[in-house]
Amino acid sequence: MRQVLLAVAAVAALASWPQGSATPPAVREVEVVAEKFKFTPERIEVNQGDLVRVTVRSADVTHGWEIKAFDVDAYARKGGRPETVEFVADRAGSFEITCSEYCGRGHKRMKGVLVVNPGGR
Numbered sequence: 001m002r003q004v005l006l007a008v009a010a011v012a013a014l015a016s017w018p019q020g021s022a023t024p025p026a027v028r029e030v031e032v033v034a035e036k037f038k039f040t041p042e043r044i045e046v047n048q049g050d051l052v053r054v055t056v057r058s059a060d061v062t063h064g065w066e067i068k069a070f071d072v073d074a075y076a077r078k079g080g081r082p083e084t085v086e087f088v089a090d091r092a093g094s095f096e097i098t099c100s101e102y103c104g105r106g107h108k109r110m111k112g113v114l115v116v117n118p119g120g121r
């Protein structure tokens with residue numbers, strides 16, 4: 001019974017997707033490890049329109065994983081639980097990822113990049 005309900009929900013979701021869009025947004029899940037002084041992976045590549053779900057955890061001290069262009073900032077607490085942020089990559093281009101929590105002498109060079117490939121929407 002539960003599976004039937006899920007199937008109905010999926011059909012309803014597809015039916016409500018605006019006409020003219022070829023496909024619903026793909027969900028891209030990425031797990032990021034933050035440590036002094038790098039993010040792994042450093043580079044994340046998605047397609048324009050993707051729903052990007054990023055889970056960040058720290059391997060040492062407290063870090064942040066921030067993309068100012070998309071107004072997202074995941075707080076990776078020291079010894080704490082992972083934090084997940086979600087955003088739609090609605091613009092193509094290369095966007096800088098920075099650490100938003102001061103974590104030591106290498107903090108400023110703790111960077112990554114989000115590459116959003118242009119889509120046809």
Ligand SMILES: [Cu+2]
Binds near residue numbers: 064100101102104108
């Ligand atoms: Cu930092």
